[in-house]
Amino acid sequence: MSRAEIAENARRVEALVVPSVGASVIDFEQGIRRLGLVMRVVIADGQNLGAHFDYRPNRVNVVVDGAVVTRVQSIG
Numbered sequence: 001m002s003r004a005e006i007a008e009n010a011r012r013v014e015a016l017v018v019p020s021v022g023a024s025v026i027d028f029e030q031g032i033r034r035l036g037l038v039m040r041v042v043i044a045d046g047q048n049l050g051a052h053f054d055y056r057p058n059r060v061n062v063v064v065d066g067a068v069v070t071r072v073q074s075i076g
Contacts, residue, residue: 001057009057010075013037017060021069028069032060042073 001009016035020028029039036058042051043063051061055076063071 001055006055006057006076013058013060013075014072018072021072023069024067025064025069026067028062 017032020031032039038059040059040061041064042049042061061073062069063073
């Protein structure tokens with residue numbers, strides 16, 4: 001994918017998932033799976049979790065506090 005394609009994909013995916021921020025981890029993940037996306041928690045309760053730098057256009061990297069998704073960190 002070109003940089004422009006990656007940026008456009010990120011905007012499209014973010015527009016779909018950002019409205020779900022504030023949902024429980026279970027509800028958020030179920031919702032994005034219906035869209036053909038996968039979730040990866042990259043920060044949980046303030047702790048950075050290990051994550052590879054591979055790019056997957058259908059992956060949503062999220063921040064979780066307790067059992068609630070509090071932020072979309074990035075797409076990919």
